[in-house]
Amino acid sequence: MFLARLPMTMNGVLLTLYVVTGLGRGYGAAGLVGAGVTLGMALGAPLLGRAFDKYGLRPIVAVCGTGTTAFWILAPHLPFEALAAVAVPAGMLSVPAGSLARQVLATLVPVEERRAAYSLDTISIEATFMIGPAAGIAAITAFSPTWTLSALGVLFGGTAFLIWLVNPPIRDAADLGVATARPPLRSWLTGRLVGTLMVAAGALFVLVGTELATLATLRAHGDIGVTGLVIAVMCAASITGGIVHGSVKRSLPQGVLMLLLALLVVPVGLAEQPWWLLTLVLIPTNLLCAPTLAATTETVSRLAPPRVRGEAMGLMDGFTRLGLAAGSPVVGFAIDHSSPAWGFAAAGIGGLVIASAGLVGLRRPRRPEPAPVPALAETPC
Incomplete structure (x- = not known):
C-alpha cells in the first residue's frame, strides 16, 4: 500500500505542471483539471467501497488499475478540453489505496491493536508525501512531460497488479459468517x-x-x-x-x-x-x-x-x-x-x-x- 500511494502523491503536481508547461494553460485551468480528478475520487470512493463489499478485491482492482493506467498514458496526448472532460471519470476509477489499506488492517489486526496499526498506516502516508511529490517534480524536470505522465500510468498499473497478485483479505471468515445480508x-x-x-x-x-x-x-x-x-x-x-x-x-x-x-x-x-x-x-x-x-x-x-x-x-x-x-x-x-x-x-x-x-x-x-x-x-x- 505504501507503493500504491506513491503515484497518488505525484499526480496532482505532475498534472499541474503538465497543463501549465506542456499545454501552455494557466494555473486556473490546471486547478480545474485537478479538481475534476479530486471530485471523481471523492464520488468514486464510496461506490468502489460498496463494490469491494459485494464482489471482492480482485475484480475491482483489475478494472480500476486498467482504467487508471489508460488515463495517465493517454493524458499527454489529449487536448485540454478532452483532458478536463475525462478528469472526473478518471478520478472515479482510481484504485482507492487508502480505504483499501484501512479495510485490510481492520481484517488482520485485533480491535485492541488497531490504534497502533492505523497510526503506523498514517505514518506511512506521511512518508509517501515526503518522497512522492519531490520525485515527481524531479522526473518531469529531467524528462519530458509525455514520458513522465506515461511512466506514472505504468506505475499505477504496476502497483494495482501487485495488489491484485497479493490479494490481501478485506473481510475475515468470522465477518463473512456474521453478516450474510447487507444491513440497511x-x-x-x-x-x-x-x-x-x-x-x-x-x-x-x-x-x-x-x-x-x-x-x-x-x-x-x-x-x-x-x-x-x-x-x-x-x-x-x-x-x-x-x-x-x-x-x-x-x-x-x-x-x-x-x-x-x-x-x-x-x-x-x-x-x-x-x-x-x-x-x-x-x-x-x-x-x-x-x-x-x-x-x-x-x-x-x-x-x-x-x-x-x-x-x-x-x-x-x-x-x-x-x-x-x-x-x-x-x-x-x-x-x-x-x-x-x-x-x-x-x-x-x-x-x-x-x-x-x-x-x-x-x-x-x-x-x-x-x-x-x-x-x-x-x-x-
Missing part, C-alpha cells in the same frame, strides 16, 4: 458515524490550508528555497505524533485531537518571520495530524458493521477529499484578500466550522447498534 443504510450510517466523517473532512481542510498558507508566507518573504525543509519538518512532527499516539495505551479522544489541531494553527501567522520561527510554531499543530487521522479511522472501523466496511471506508475517503478540495480555494481566497498570515487563521477556523457538526454528533449518546456490531462492541478497545 440507516441502520449503520448513524449520526455518530456521520460526525466522525465530518471531523475527517475538517482535519483535511486544516492540513491543506496550513500547507498553502505556509507556502504563501515563505514566498512572500523570499524564503521559497527552504520550502522543502519546512515541509519535511512538518511531516516529521506528524510522524512523531503518530508514533506516540500508536504507542500509548490510552490517547486523547478524536474530538479533542481535532480541536487542538485546528486551534493551534490559528495563531501561527503571528510568527511568520523569520522562516525558522515559522517552522517551530508549526510543529505543535502537526504533532496532532497523524493522531487525528488515525483516531478517525479507528472510530469508523469500530462503528461500521463488517459487511459494509468497504463502503464506510470509502465514505471516509470521500469526505477527506472533499475537505481537501474545499481547503485550497477557501484559504487561498483569504490569502488573496488579506495576507498569508491570515491563511493560517482561515485554515483553523474553517476546519472547526466543518468539524463542528461532527463534534456535536460525536457527543450524542450511542443508539443500540444493529445485529452485527455487538461482537465488535464487546471487544475491549
Whole structure:
C-alpha cells in the first residue's frame, strides 16, 4: 500500500505542471483539471467501497488499475478540453489505496491493536508525501512531460497488479459468517458515524490550508528555497505524533485531537518571520495530524458493521477529499484578500466550522447498534 500511494502523491503536481508547461494553460485551468480528478475520487470512493463489499478485491482492482493506467498514458496526448472532460471519470476509477489499506488492517489486526496499526498506516502516508511529490517534480524536470505522465500510468498499473497478485483479505471468515445480508443504510450510517466523517473532512481542510498558507508566507518573504525543509519538518512532527499516539495505551479522544489541531494553527501567522520561527510554531499543530487521522479511522472501523466496511471506508475517503478540495480555494481566497498570515487563521477556523457538526454528533449518546456490531462492541478497545 505504501507503493500504491506513491503515484497518488505525484499526480496532482505532475498534472499541474503538465497543463501549465506542456499545454501552455494557466494555473486556473490546471486547478480545474485537478479538481475534476479530486471530485471523481471523492464520488468514486464510496461506490468502489460498496463494490469491494459485494464482489471482492480482485475484480475491482483489475478494472480500476486498467482504467487508471489508460488515463495517465493517454493524458499527454489529449487536448485540454478532452483532458478536463475525462478528469472526473478518471478520478472515479482510481484504485482507492487508502480505504483499501484501512479495510485490510481492520481484517488482520485485533480491535485492541488497531490504534497502533492505523497510526503506523498514517505514518506511512506521511512518508509517501515526503518522497512522492519531490520525485515527481524531479522526473518531469529531467524528462519530458509525455514520458513522465506515461511512466506514472505504468506505475499505477504496476502497483494495482501487485495488489491484485497479493490479494490481501478485506473481510475475515468470522465477518463473512456474521453478516450474510447487507444491513440497511440507516441502520449503520448513524449520526455518530456521520460526525466522525465530518471531523475527517475538517482535519483535511486544516492540513491543506496550513500547507498553502505556509507556502504563501515563505514566498512572500523570499524564503521559497527552504520550502522543502519546512515541509519535511512538518511531516516529521506528524510522524512523531503518530508514533506516540500508536504507542500509548490510552490517547486523547478524536474530538479533542481535532480541536487542538485546528486551534493551534490559528495563531501561527503571528510568527511568520523569520522562516525558522515559522517552522517551530508549526510543529505543535502537526504533532496532532497523524493522531487525528488515525483516531478517525479507528472510530469508523469500530462503528461500521463488517459487511459494509468497504463502503464506510470509502465514505471516509470521500469526505477527506472533499475537505481537501474545499481547503485550497477557501484559504487561498483569504490569502488573496488579506495576507498569508491570515491563511493560517482561515485554515483553523474553517476546519472547526466543518468539524463542528461532527463534534456535536460525536457527543450524542450511542443508539443500540444493529445485529452485527455487538461482537465488535464487546471487544475491549
